[in-house]
Amino acid sequence: MLQITPIDPFDAPTFDAWWDAYAAARRGDLGEDAVVWSREESRAEQQQESETTQRQAFIARRDGDVVGAASLALFLKDNRHVAGIGVNVPPQHRRSGIGSALLAHVEAEARRAGRTTMRADIFWPATLPADGAGAANLEFARRHGYEVALGDLQNRLALPVAAAVIDGLLAEAPAVGYEIHSWIGPVPERFLAEWAALDAVLDTEAPTGDLDLEASSGDTLDYRAGERLQEQQGRTSYGTVALDADGHIAAYTQIVVSSDDGNAYQWGTLVRRADRGHRLGLRVKLENLRALQQHSPQTSRIYTFNAESNAHMLAVNTRLGFQISARMAELQKRLGDAPHS
Incomplete structure (x- = not known):
């Protein structure tokens, strides 16, 4: 008999069993190309007392054995109609109804919370076609009513990139009239409000396909809370901005390094609409890459995720040497009217 129960993220053995199932499922899909949040990064996120996201995790057991894991994220300030979900079943337990049961369980929880749009991310090998056939x-x-709302590419860059390559690309993006600033760690206070505002609209400024979402608020206190979580997870942020003549942020980019797996992850990059066409996206990414290589020479790779329709950013990444390592689909399902919680 299958039993699905919520987990207490402060109960170490149960949480560890949940994480083991999650990691085994991800690695079963992609092998060495799987990007998996580490055990301690996941634990810190589940334990966080957040004012922006309510998180729950569930474990599936059959005859006492852990056979699957699921997660649910309910957004509390923006996109309150959306539930972010994850269903992970290790390969040896698939095709026996576990995934369907877990999915039905988290959908029911989302309905009870008044959510009408389900979102989930899945990955498949780069050797399979873009439409996911196979x-x-x-x-x-x-089969369960989800459709691809946006197709993405997971790309990987082997480090270090030769200084001559970076210098050559920098010469193509002189950023005349702009001032470049880079740092390690939390966003400096003088940049915080504009940085948070740009970061908040990243999901809607970048290609969104058919995703049913709205921009976040850009609240600076919420952003600082996110930075504190990064610190608890052992992550290090590298940030770079381009400032216009009046000292306002025209472009920003961020790389986050995991102390657990040693990889770097490209987070947001965005150029303000009024400042596009000056190759600022390339410039800030190059400056940030140079800072990363200088201060974290042990980091051996960077992963980035971009919409397959985002031709401009993919072209920038190609110039830097990124290569596709997997495909990703942002899935969506509308449940219709759900009861209010």
Whole structure:
């Protein structure tokens, strides 16, 4: 008999069993190309007392054995109609109804919370076609009413990039009339409000496909709370901005390094609309890359995720030497009217 129960993230053995199932499922899909949040990064996120996101995690057991894991994220300030979900079943337990039961469970929880749009991310190998033909997880999602709202690429860059390559690309993006600032750690207070505002609209300024979402508020206190979580997770942030003549942020970029897996992850990059066309995106990414290589020479790779329709940013990444390592789909399902919580 299958039992699905919520977990207490402060109960170490239960949490560890949940994480083991999650990691095994991800690695079963992609092998060495799987990007997996570490055990301690995941634990810190689940334990965080957040004012922006209510998180829950569930574990599935059959005859006492852990056979699957699921997660649910309910946004509390913006996109309150959306629930972010994850369903992970290790390969040896698939095709026995566990995934379907976990999915039904988290959807029911989302309905009770008044959510009407479900969102989930899935990955499949880069060797499979862009439409996901042959990807078992996409076939599973479609059987349960989910569609691809946005197709993404997971790209990987081997480090270090030669200084001559960086210098050559920098010469193509002189950023005349702009001032470049880089730092390690939390965003300096003088940049915080404009940085948070740009970061908040990243999801809606970048290609969104058919995603049903709205921009975040850009609240600076919430942003600082996110930075504190990064610190608890052992992550280090590298940030770079381009400032216009009046000292306002025209472009920003961020790389976050995980102390657990040693990888770097490209987070947001955005150029303000009024300042596009000056190759500022390339400039800030190059400056940030140079800072990363200088201060974290042990970091051996960077991962980035971009919409497959974002031709401009993909072209920038190609110039830097990124290569596709997997495909990703941002899935969506509308449940219709749900009861209010």
